[in-house]
Amino acid sequence: AQKITQTQPGMFVQEKEAVTLDCTYDTSDPSYGLFWYKQPSSGEMIFLIYQGSYDQQNATEGRYSLNFQKARKSANLVISASQLGDSAMYFCATLTDKLIFGTGTRLQVFP
Amino acid sequence: ETGVTQTPRHLVMGMTNKKSLKCEQHLGHNAMYWYKQSAKKPLELMFVYSLEERVENNSVPSRFSPECPNSSHLFLHLHTLQPEDSALYLCASSQGRTGTRSNEKLFFGSGTQLSVL
Numbered sequence: 666a667q668k669i670t671q672t673q674p675g676m677f678v679q680e681k682e683a684v685t686l687d688c689t690y691d692t693s694d695p696s697y698g699l700f701w702y703k704q705p706s707s708g709e710m711i712f713l714i715y716q717g718s719y720d721q722q723n724a725t726e727g728r729y730s731l732n733f734q735k736a737r738k739s740a741n742l743v744i745s746a747s748q749l750g751d752s753a754m755y756f757c758a759t760l761t762d763k764l765i766f767g768t769g770t771r772l773q774v775f776p
Numbered sequence: 777e778t779g780v781t782q783t784p785r786h787l788v789m790g791m792t793n794k795k796s797l798k799c800e801q802h803l804g805h806n807a808m809y810w811y812k813q814s815a816k817k818p819l820e821l822m823f824v825y826s827l828e829e830r831v832e833n834n835s836v837p838s839r840f841s842p843e844c845p846n847s848s849h850l851f852l853h854l855h856t857l858q859p860e861d862s863a864l865y866l867c868a869s870s871q872g873r874t875g876t877r878s879n880e881k882l883f884f885g886s887g888t889q890l891s892v893l
Contacts, residue, residue, distance in 0.1 A: 669818075698879050698880070700881070702884075707886055708785075708864060708866075708886045708887040708889070709884055709885065709886040709887070710866060710868070710882075710884035711884075712881055712882070712883065715879060715881060717879055756819070760879075760880065763821060764821070764880075764882060765818070766818045766819040767818060768816065768817065768818050769818075
């Protein structure tokens with residue numbers, strides 16, 4: 666069975682600083698995908714970044730990078746140079762035969 | 777125009793009402809999904825359609841009835857709901873169905889915020 670855990674219900678970061686959002690997962694399937702989604706107050710879930718279980722390098726997408734530590738089963742999201750528009754809920758998800766989401770972390774960026 | 781459009785954005789209904797949620801995707805995808813998002817709970821997968829055929833139903837009560845007339849449209853028909861059904865209902869689509877590839881990316885709509893009185 667898949668399980669995904671986000672232990673930080675809320676995080677604060679000052680504008681232009683970097684922030685790390687934690688995510689750990691558990692799956693017995695050797696092939697899986699890891700995703701991060703952003704959900705602003707408008708409700709839409711916006712895809713941010715993807716990491717495959719066999720990928721050797723950590724994924725990066727602009728200011729987003731995924732710190733993938735396979736042995737520790739962690740897939741933390743790093744946002745560099747935070748912006749006020751980054752304030753939102755962030756969800757980690759894992760995909761084998763189903764896409765399973767964590768409970769999310771609310772990030773608030775302050776000036 | 778966004779890739780996945782959901783209407784209405786907000787819906788308030790009584791427990792005896794019948795209403796429908798609509799989802800339309802403009803991405804040429806083959807799979808569509810309904811998710812339920814309740815406060816402080818992970819997103820729950822409700823239904824999956826692949827090429828207009830229902831391939832998954834995650835033990836959802838029969839008061840929720842999905843319909844997929846074609847690969848671009850997905851409906852969720854609601855009947856005699858309960859107050860605990862109040863939630864954000866999100867529609868999503870993907871090129872293929874999740875479970876066929878581990879890198880299948882879902883595209884979501886903005887959701888319908890449903891309140892059941």
